[in-house]
Amino acid sequence: MDTLKRFATGVALCMLLAFSLGSQADEIQDANKLFKQGQLTQALDKVNDYLANKPKDAQARFLKGLIVNEQGDAMGAIAIFTELTNDYPELPEPYNNLAVLYAGQGQYEKAKVALEMAIRTHPSYATAHENLGDIYAKMASQAYDRALQLDKNNTGTKTKLALIRDLFGKGVQNATSTPPALAVAATAQPAAVVAAPPAPKAAPAVPAAKPVAVAAPPVVAIAPPAKPAPAPQPAAAPAPDVRAQIMQATRDWAAAWSAKNVKRYLAFYAAEFKTPNGEARKPWEKMRHDRISKPKSIKVAIDNAKVEIIDDSHADISFRQSYSASHFKSMNNKTLSWVKTSTGWQIAEERSEN
Numbered sequence: 001m002d003t004l005k006r007f008a009t010g011v012a013l014c015m016l017l018a019f020s021l022g023s024q025a026d027e028i029q030d031a032n033k034l035f036k037q038g039q040l041t042q043a044l045d046k047v048n049d050y051l052a053n054k055p056k057d058a059q060a061r062f063l064k065g066l067i068v069n070e071q072g073d074a075m076g077a078i079a080i081f082t083e084l085t086n087d088y089p090e091l092p093e094p095y096n097n098l099a100v101l102y103a104g105q106g107q108y109e110k111a112k113v114a115l116e117m118a119i120r121t122h123p124s125y126a127t128a129h130e131n132l133g134d135i136y137a138k139m140a141s142q143a144y145d146r147a148l149q150l151d152k153n154n155t156g157t158k159t160k161l162a163l164i165r166d167l168f169g170k171g172v173q174n175a176t177s178t179p180p181a182l183a184v185a186a187t188a189q190p191a192a193v194v195a196a197p198p199a200p201k202a203a204p205a206v207p208a209a210k211p212v213a214v215a216a217p218p219v220v221a222i223a224p225p226a227k228p229a230p231a232p233q234p235a236a237a238p239a240p241d242v243r244a245q246i247m248q249a250t251r252d253w254a255a256a257w258s259a260k261n262v263k264r265y266l267a268f269y270a271a272e273f274k275t276p277n278g279e280a281r282k283p284w285e286k287m288r289h290d291r292i293s294k295p296k297s298i299k300v301a302i303d304n305a306k307v308e309i310i311d312d313s314h315a316d317i318s319f320r321q322s323y324s325a326s327h328f329k330s331m332n333n334k335t336l337s338w339v340k341t342s343t344g345w346q347i348a349e350e351r352s353e354n
Contacts, residue, residue, distance in 0.1 A: 028059050035067055041301050041322050043067050058088050065097065071301045072251030073258075074101055085117070092122035099131060103138070104244060111135050243307045246315045246338055249345040253336075254300045262289050270339055270346035295325035313340035314348075321352075 027050050034043035047064045051057060061084055069077035078101050084094035095118035102111040112135050118128040249268070256264040266285055275284040292298065305319035318335045337349040 028057075028063060031060075032063055035063065035070075038303050040067055040071050040303055041299075041324070044071070056087065058084065058091065062094065065094070069101065070303075072254045074104065074248065074251060075255070077101055090121055092118035092125045092128060095121070096125070096128050096131065099128075099135070103131075103135060104248065108135055108139050108142075112139075242309050242312070242315060245345060246307045246309075246317050247305060249338065250302060250305065250317050250319070250336060253347070254302050257292065257300045258298055260292055260295075260298055262292050265292060268347050270341055270348050272339070273347060274349045276350065276352075295327075297326055299324040314338070315345075 027046065031043045031046040031050070034040075034046065044064065044067045047060050047067065050060050051064070054060065061080060065077045065080035065084070068080060078098060081094040081098045081101070084091065085098065088094070095114045099111040099114035099118070102108070102114060112132065115128045115132040115135060118125055119132070122128070253265070253268045256268065266288065273281070275281065299322075301322040301324075303320040303322065305317055308316045308318070310316065315338050316335055317338065318333065321332055321334045323330045323332075333353050335351045336347050337351075338345045339348040340346075
């Protein structure tokens with residue numbers, strides 16, 4: 001979800017690292033530097049080495065969640081941040097990061113609940129308040145979309161939807177410390193233990209999930225003269241959505257490969273997929289099956305991903321691929337050409353270069 005703030009990794013980690021001492025902090029700081037430099041595999045190895053001796057360390061686990069997400073394993077990142085909220089419920093940052101990951105998957109209700117928990121643990125957590133506003137705006141937009149489907153001539157609904165899209169499209173600025181792709185915001189303030197005062201404020205927000213759109217009417221009175229402006233907005237809106245879909249599809253493809261789930265991996269390739277050497281589909285699938293099944297373990301990481309949208313049903317993504325198997329490692333640049341089919345986004349062509 002583009003309007004949600006991304007992982008403010010530099011700030012959030014500095015805050016979390018304040019709880020470490022001496023050489024321990026140095027180890028995590030080194031891993032954090034590697035992460036910021038885009039050296040994800042090296043950063044993850046260093047964090048895992050540290051966690052081998054200190055499996056409950058909150059700072060290391062938080063950083064691991066950021067790294068895993070950048071490598072394309074959103075579900076893995078969700079699992080890490082969920083465990084952090086269970087072990088350290090007083091920290092708001094893991095809740096916020098969970099919310100952004102859920103929002104990226106379109107699970108806005110889960111995102112809303114996570115942000116409300118972040119606000120309960122830390123009432124002055126501005127990032128969570130801002131992101132919660134974006135969630136409400138998105139949910140309101142969906143509600144107005146459904147209303148228009150039922151009554152296409154409802155001009156009041158059209159006006160409100162245009163206003164919501166105008167406000168929602170502008171979103172918030174990304175954190176300056178954000179790494180290249182798909183990071184999530186977390187502020188640097190120390191988390192307060194669950195406080196009673198914030199609960200009353202959070203409670204009205206829950207039932208207000210739909211009424212949030214009611215905040216639109218007061219502004220609607222100002223907006224009518226500028227109503228023509230939102231017209232081009234819907235044209236611009238698909239780009240971020242398609243870009244996020246392609247990024248997520250690529251991550252899922254890499255995750256299936258890393259999990260050695262051959263059936264799921266092959267399902268990412270469209271019926272019209274152009275095999276690299278022009279061979280028939282079945283021999284190519286058998287070759288991929290053997291190569292994926294043979295190693296004891298496989299790890300595929302994606303760095304510096306860039307999406308180029310060609311049209312509504314075609315897009316390319318280029319990235320640096322790190323491949324590590326039991327007895328083999330390699331790095332190369334790769335481009336996947338995606339096509340939208342009846343089953344979703346699938347790979348039409350795959351090109352590699354060293």
